[in-house]
Amino acid sequence: MKPTRFIDSVNCAIEGILHTTRTQKHMRYHFLAALAVLFAALLLRVSSIEFMLLALAISFVLFAELLNTAIEVVVDMISPEYHPMAKLAKDVAAGAVLVAAFGTAIMGYLVLSKYVLPWQRLGLEMVGTESELGMVVSAVLVLIVVVILKARSGTGKPLEGGGASGHAAVAFSIATSVSLHTQDPLIALFCFILAAMVSHSRLLLRIHRPREVVVGALVGVGITFAVHLLFRAFWQGGL
Incomplete structure (x- = not known):
């Protein structure tokens, strides 16, 4: 029955939020991301207008996830068996959440970048620029370590599976090298x-x-950063 008192309506709404949080892992991720962003906003002392924009964008994502869950429940009730139209309805609802999340990410970047990027640039400048030789040495060492880890695990193939992801190691090694070489936060x-x-x-x-x-990923970042520090120590020592 439809609740007649205001407090009953509020309780129903809270139950819907709790149900979504319990059953939908993406809702939990959204809440964690919201807490992180709001905490960062308070820590960085953003303006009232910027905080309001962040709160509004976060609310929009949570609203879209709640609506997506409601649509999924209704579709499952009407069509418990697989149906192409039921799948389409769920896909469209999920697309709405993706659009909301993408817009919120842009909003968060525009608001927080002017506070975060200067600190990131300062950190990169303090670490120093990666040399071309250091980039090559890092990539080679990462590949060697990945091969060793795969051999020790005894699983997977040289280019597929195993104890450590070679694709992740190389990708993060390159990302670290480019970041240190360009010194550009973006x-x-x-x-x-x-x-x-x-x-x-x-x-x-x-x-x-x-x-x-x-x-x-840890192997790629760790080895690349270690090689960079080693090369920098040699240069500063005049070797």
């Missing part, structure tokens, strides 16, 4: 996004497990 951001997409493709193809992708 280019660094795009490079790491591309590296994450390459790594995610290994999960989608079921070639690697999440742990293997993470290990590969």
Whole structure:
């Protein structure tokens, strides 16, 4: 029955939010991302207008996810068996969430970039510029370490599967090298996004497990950064 009191309506709304949070992992991810963004906004002391824009964009994503869940529940109730039209309805609803999330990401970048990018640029300048020789050495060492990890795990093939994702290792190694070489925060951001997409493709193809992708990414970043520091120490020492 339709609730007659205001407090009952609020309780129903809260139950809907809780149900979505319990059953939809993407809703939990959205909440975690929202907490991180809002905490960063408070830490960076953004203006009231900027905070309002961030809060509005976050609310829009959460609203889209709630609406998507509601559509999925209705479609499952009407068509419990597979039907092309039911799939289309769910796909369109999921597309609405993706559009909302994409718009929110743009909003978050426009608001927070002017606070974050100067610190990122300062950090890159403090670390120093990557040399071309260091980039080559890093890539070679990453490949060698990946081969060793694959051999020790005894699983997978040289170019497929195994203890560490070679694609993730090389992708993150290149992203780290380009970031250190260009000293540009925006280019660094795009490079790491591309590296994450390459790594995610290994999960989608079921070639690697999440742990293997993470290990590969850590190997790529760690070795490249270590080689950079080693080369920098040699140069500063006059060797």
